[in-house]
Amino acid sequence: MAPMAARRSCLLLAVLVFVGGTGVVAVKEHAQQLQATPATSTFSVDFTSAAHSGSPVTGRLLVYLAVSNASSPISQCSDDQTTSQVFGVDVTDLGPNTPVTIPLDTLGYPRKSLADVPKSSLYAQAQLLRYDTYSTLHGKLVLPVSCINPGGGDGSYGAPVGTLKSDVVAISWDPANGDVHKLSLNSAVPATPSPGCAGNGQTDSKYIKTINVTSQLLTAWWGRVTQLQACVLLPFGFDEHPTTRYPLVISHGHYSSEWMTAAQFREHPPPPDVTGYDRIAAEYAYYLYRNWTVKHRHANKPAGGVKKNGSCYNDKTWWSGLSLCVVLVQEPDSGPFHGARMLVVTINHPTPFFDDSYAVNSANSGPYGDAIMRELIPSIEAKYRGIGRGWARGVYGGSTGGWESLAVQVFYPEAFNGAYASCPDPIAFSSFTTIDLYNDSNAYYYDSAFKQTARPGTRDHYSGTTIGYGHPYGQITATVEEMNHRELVLGTHSRSCGQWDAWESVFSPRGADGFPARVWDKATGAINKTVVAHWRDNYDILHRLKQDWANGLGEKLRGKLHIFVGGSDSFYLNDAVMDMQDFLSTTSNPPYEGEVVIGVHDGRGFEHCWSGYGPDGKPQPNSITRLTYNQRVLPALADRFAKTAPPGADLSWRY
Numbered sequence: 140m141a142p143m144a145a146r147r148s149c150l151l152l153a154v155l156v157f158v159g160g161t162g163v164v165a166v167k168e169h170a171q172q173l174q175a176t177p178a179t180s181t182f183s184v185d186f187t188s189a190a191h192s193g194s195p196v197t198g199r200l201l202v203y204l205a206v207s208n209a210s211s212p213i214s215q216c217s218d219d220q221t222t223s224q225v226f227g228v229d230v231t232d233l234g235p236n237t238p239v240t241i242p243l244d245t246l247g248y249p250r251k252s253l254a255d256v257p258k259s260s261l262y263a264q265a266q267l268l269r270y271d272t273y274s275t276l277h278g279k280l281v282l283p284v285s286c287i288n289p290g291g292g293d294g295s296y297g298a299p300v301g302t303l304k305s306d307v308v309a310i311s312w313d314p315a316n317g318d319v320h321k322l323s324l325n326s327a328v329p330a331t332p333s334p335g336c337a338g339n340g341q342t343d344s345k346y347i348k349t350i351n352v353t354s355q356l357l358t359a360w361w362g363r364v365t366q367l368q369a370c371v372l373l374p375f376g377f378d379e380h381p382t383t384r385y386p387l388v389i390s391h392g393h394y395s396s397e398w399m400t401a402a403q404f405r406e407h408p409p410p411p412d413v414t415g416y417d418r419i420a421a422e423y424a425y426y427l428y429r430n431w432t433v434k435h436r437h438a439n440k441p442a443g444g445v446k447k448n449g450s451c452y453n454d455k456t457w458w459s460g461l462s463l464c465v466v467l468v469q470e471p472d473s474g475p476f477h478g479a480r481m482l483v484v485t486i487n488h489p490t491p492f493f494d495d496s497y498a499v500n501s502a503n504s505g506p507y508g509d510a511i512m513r514e515l516i517p518s519i520e521a522k523y524r525g526i527g528r529g530w531a532r533g534v535y536g537g538s539t540g541g542w543e544s545l546a547v548q549v550f551y552p553e554a555f556n557g558a559y560a561s562c563p564d565p566i567a568f569s570s571f572t573t574i575d576l577y578n579d580s581n582a583y584y585y586d587s588a589f590k591q592t593a594r595p596g597t598r599d600h601y602s603g604t605t606i607g608y609g610h611p612y613g614q615i616t617a618t619v620e621e622m623n624h625r626e627l628v629l630g631t632h633s634r635s636c637g638q639w640d641a642w643e644s645v646f647s648p649r650g651a652d653g654f655p656a657r658v659w660d661k662a663t664g665a666i667n668k669t670v671v672a673h674w675r676d677n678y679d680i681l682h683r684l685k686q687d688w689a690n691g692l693g694e695k696l697r698g699k700l701h702i703f704v705g706g707s708d709s710f711y712l713n714d715a716v717m718d719m720q721d722f723l724s725t726t727s728n729p730p731y732e733g734e735v736v737i738g739v740h741d742g743r744g745f746e747h748c749w750s751g752y753g754p755d756g757k758p759q760p761n762s763i764t765r766l767t768y769n770q771r772v773l774p775a776l777a778d779r780f781a782k783t784a785p786p787g788a789d790l791s792w793r794y
Contacts, residue, residue, distance in 0.1 A: 140538040140564050140638060140710050140747065179317045181241055181253060182226075184265045186324035188235040190303050195232040197281065198269040199630060202226050202241055202322065204261045204312070211307055212264040213298075218597060218617040218625065224250055227628050230267070238321075248628040249621060258313045265322040267303040273491065274362035276505075278653050282491035286636035287394050290331035302328045333396040336370035338403070346373050346406075346431070347398050352518045360505035367515045368487040370398035371523055374480035375432045376794060383791045386481040386780050387516070387525045388773060391536030391543035394487050394494040401537065401603075401765040402427055416604045416762065423766035430770060433474035475770045478793045479777035482523055483769065486515065492644035492655075493636060498543040499550065499678070502649045503633075512551060526792075529554045530783055533776040535768060537561035537748045538712075542680075545702070549680050552695035557779050559701045559772045561750035562712050564642070566702075567681035568674055570714035572596065573619065576658070576671045583620035583664030593618040601709050602746040602761045609746050609761070611707035620664060627661045646674045681719050693729050698779070700733035703751045705761070706744025713737060713744070 182202050203212035205223040215223040226247040230239055243253065250256050271284050285299040298304070303324040310320050337344035348371045357365035374385055390400035398404055402420070406428050409421035488496045488507055496507035520527040532555045534544040541563030548558035560566075568576045573594045579585075585592045597616040602609035626635035632654035633640040633647070643655045647670055650656035658674060659666045675682050684692065700723070704716040720735040738745040740758035750764045751771060764771075781790055 140562070140712065179243075180312065180314050180320070181243060182263070182265075182320045182322060183238045183240050184267075184305070184322045184324065185236055185238045186233070186267060186303050190325050190327050191235065191301075195234045196267060196269055196303070197231045197233070197271075198229075198267050200228050200230050200239060200241075201266045201268070201629070203264045203266070204256065205264075206259065206261060208262045208307060208309070212262055213266055213304065218622055220616070222249060224248070224256060225625075225628060226253065227630075229631075240319075246628055248625040254314050256312060256314060258315075261310055261312045262307050263310050263320060263322060264307045265305040265324055266298070267324055268299065269301050269303070276360050276362070277649065280653055282634060283636060284491075285489070286492070287489050287494045288328070288331050289333040289396050297331070298328050300328050300330050304328070335396065336368075336398050338397050338405070344406070346375075346428075347371065347404060348373060348523070350519055350522060352515050354510040354514050356506045356510045356514065367510060368396075369515060369519055370395075370485045370487075371519060372398055372404060372431075372483040373523065374482065374792070375434075375476065376480060377523075380791065380794065383480075383794075384524045384526045384789060385792045386531035386533070386777070387484060387520060388481055388533045388535065388776060389484050389486065389516075389544075389547075390540065390768070391498060391534060391547075392485065392495075392538070392540035394489050395485060396487065398485050400483070400485060400768050402768060404428055404431070416606055419606070419762065420604075420766060423763075427766075427769060430475055433477070435474045435477055475774050478781075479774045480792045480794060481773065481777065482519065482525055483773065484519060486511065490644070492633065493641035495539055495543075495641075497539070497546070497641075497645045499546055499645065501645045503644045503647065503655045508547070508550065512547075512554060526789075530556050530785065530788070531780050533557040533559075533772075533780070535559035535561075535772045535776075537563075537750055537765070537768075539564055541702075541748075542566060545680055545700070546678075548699055549683055549692075549696065552692060552699075555699070556783060557699050557701070557776050559703075559775075561703045561768075562705065562708055562748035563702065563716070565712065565715040567715040567718040568671070568679045569681070570711075570718050572711045573714070574666075576666060576674065580666055581664045582659040582666055583618070583623070593620060595619070595711070596622045597709055598711070599707065599709055599746055601748070603748055603765050605760065605762050607760055607762075608740065608743075611709075611744055611746050613707070616709075623661055623664075631661075633657070646678045648673045681715070681722060684719075685722060688726060689728050693726060693731065696731065696733075697729050698732040698783075700731055700735075702733075702735045703738060703749060704736075705738045705746050705749035707746055708744075708749070709747035712747065 184200060184202065203216060203223045203225050205212035205215050212223045215221065216225050224247060226241055226245045228241060228245055233239065245253065247253065269284050270281050273280050273282050284301065288297040288299055290297060304326055305322045305324050308322060332340060334340060335342045336349040337347040342349040350369045350371060352367045354365050354367050403424035404427055405421060405424035408425045409418055413421050488498065488511065490496050490504045492504060496504050498511055499508040500506045519525060534547055534555055535558065536544045541560035544558045544560045545563055545566055548555045565571045574582050583594060585594060595615045596619040598613055599611045600609065623639050626637040626640050629635040629637065633643040643658055647655040647658060656670045657667060658670045702716055702719060704713045706713055716735060723731045723735060736751060738749040745761060748765065749761055750768060753759050781793060784790060
């Protein structure tokens with residue numbers, strides 16, 4: 140799911156165009172009931188040669204309206220109640236100083252047309268995201284240049300490099316007075332320096348290395364050179380043990396040009412001017428480094444603790460210490476990685492549809508699963524002395540990374556020896572968030588003869604950066620319909636870079652027009668059962684387990700599946716996990732011998748993205764457990780690797 144980090148704004152979700160013609164191309168993919176009476180006032184937008192002086196621009200032109208100027212209207216666009224208004228049109232081969240009029244019937248979000256925006260004082264801003272033509276294996280498609288910016292990561296990015304934008308302009312809006320409000324795109328997002336795998340602009344450091352692999356499989360698919368990148372954390376003692384070969388663990392998740400497993404890795408404590416949650420995260424990044432470089436299971440602990448309301452109490456556990464506290468002070472040195480020396484890898488595999496390929500083969504994105512398994516992983520293991528056998532590989536991750544971890548473990552069952560999946564994207568399409576794709580007829584409304592009740596899409600909030608516990612109480616932030624209509628405004632044919640469209644780009648067959656086939660009508664929510672069947676047969680993880688468990692798959696996965704989700708997951712991802720739990724708890728031929736844990740504290744379900752209790756079995760806030768994945772998961776995987784290693788296997792990495 141997109142928000143492992145803070146939810147991305149609409150500027151990151153806007154996107155595509157149709158091929159052909161010059162100027163505005165009408166959006167065709169919305170139903171009549173979404174169109175409203177046109178206004179007489181409108182907007183005219185152009186761009187200056189100072190912003191872009193090269194070839195004509197093809198892309199998605201967006202106009203944002205906001206009631207507040209506290210931040211840009213672009214950045215205010217979201218699924219929340221505080222969202223700005225947005226309208227979008229596609230432009231093709233647009234030259235500088237050529238005005239584009241936003242058509243009167245342009246579909247908007249959340250108000251459906253310009254006529255629906257009431258008379259008011261507003262702030263307006265325009266944006267143009269650029270696209271390119273891809274000569275794919277199956278024909279030409281116009282797709283986003285990128286869904287990411289190299290300066291961001293973990294699901295949160297600025298606009299892609301080259302995106303054009305205007306200044307913010309204060310306007311008096313009246314839909315009936317016939318005004319034409321002019322906006323000029325006068326600046327472009329410059330090339331953004333990448334922090335590098337090692338951070339601070341470094342590609343390599345003593346412990347973190349970068350490896351780039353040109354994928355022959357993906358290059359052939361996309362018709363252009365396509366690379367996969369890995370950020371590799373080397374084990375402590377790597378240089379001192381030159382003949383030792385190591386297990387490999389992949390931390391799956393959103394694109395991040397820096398090594399990031401939700402937690403980062405920092406060799407120095409944060410400077411004094413870093414405050415708030417940024418300081419907590421930085422402290423834990425340094426804490427991971429200190430854990431990583433300790434030789435023994437437990438070192439001598441200096442006195443320490445955490446501050447709460449101006450006082451300090453002693454830390455009673457060696458592993459985290461933060462509980463409900465606000466300011467973290469120096470943690471004791473300890474060695475959870477004694478006997479668990481391994482390569483820990485994050486990988487980058489963005490597509491033109493999303494920041495991440497979902498690490499599987501897809502009819503629309505190409506053979507990313509095979510490319511990662513056959514090209515990237517062997518390259519990492521060859522260069523950094525990996526053992527190179529399935530018994531010595533593991534995976535873990537949360538949200539999108541949680542789905543990927545389970546998927547690669549199930550789809551390549553002997554290539555990995557353990558998956559720890561937290562708050563995974565829907566792993567059972569019987570509970571695709573709040574939709575049963577197999578039995579429901581509409582994705583937006585519950586089936587009923589006389590009622591029309593909207594399905595909720597998000598509730599409460601993501602609490603991964605909340606200091607202390609969140610307070611879930613079931614308040615709906617957005618419906619499934621609202622979230623999908625936003626994507627429809629921002630880009631047709633699954634090209635919005637948004638989460639729902641991303642799932643279609645991975646799970647759907649290729650449609651007759653070359654784009655991902657719609658699993659439901661984006662305007663009405665009517666579910667396409669033919670497309671659902673393709674989803675089921677290829678990507679429903681629970682369906683795969685039910686189908687093949689007793690035919691050998693169960694034995695290959697015995698003891699390997701570990702799944703965690705909050706009881707009140709913000710995106711209702713707990714429902715699919717519960718479906719999985721219901722099945723796994725009945726397995727006997729063989730028993731699954733793993734774990735499925737639904738997270739609660741004091742009777743309250745955890746929100747997105749809960750990853751498990753502490754080693755002592757006690758709850759910790761999501762904002763802390765997300766920073767301690769490595770301390771909790773890697774020792775458990777190491778013990779499994781050693782226990783299941785073939786006779787005579789070299790276990791010299793257990794130092």
